[in-house]
Amino acid sequence: MSFWETITGSDLTRQWKAFDARARALPAGYRAAWEQIKGNLIPYGDFTGRNLTPILDAALGLLEEASADGQGIQEVLGDDIPGFCAALAGGAGARTYRDRWRAQLNDNVARRLGRLGG
């Protein structure tokens, strides 16, 4: 990643474009699932969303392999796409806004308690 890319996020735009190009090659049901996966993963993104690209790449890889096997999307992902996305992102140890808020809250509470306890 170059400095320019870090500042502008141009590498991200390029990666997302590449993902969409790959997704366009998938059958319709898979494309719809891909849109849902993207939507469900966004909340797990960090400030730039850079942590999502390997996760999205992995998810797209699964869709590509599965469609090449001729499986239906239902067989692959069932009806719980949010759950699938949570498992993908959670396993990645993706630090999300929520985690950071929690950590902050824990720190604050610990500090207060420390002060009270003297």
Next chain:
Amino acid sequence: MEDLTEMLKGTLEGCVLEIIGGEETYGYAITRRLNELGFADVIEGTVYTILLRLERNALVQVTKRPSEVGPPRKFYALNDAGRAELATFWAKWQYVSSRIDRLREGGK
């Protein structure tokens, strides 16, 4: 048998390790194997998230192989850490199942 999802949750990872331990294999084949065993509810997405976790925890060795159709497939084999994890899984399973059996037999 249906609605096994909740019960399987903690054990599916061990089942996947066991299947990979038998021979190097890939996601779709693992799912089919579990389905054949009678775990009809297991879908490829579930297996895939387990495989990613195993990969991240460095328990498997991953090789990409070209396939006849579509993109190259990821094949999984156990490494030493994976074999140790599998042994731990069976030890835990043995513990849990023996206690549950004892409970059913009347707490002797």
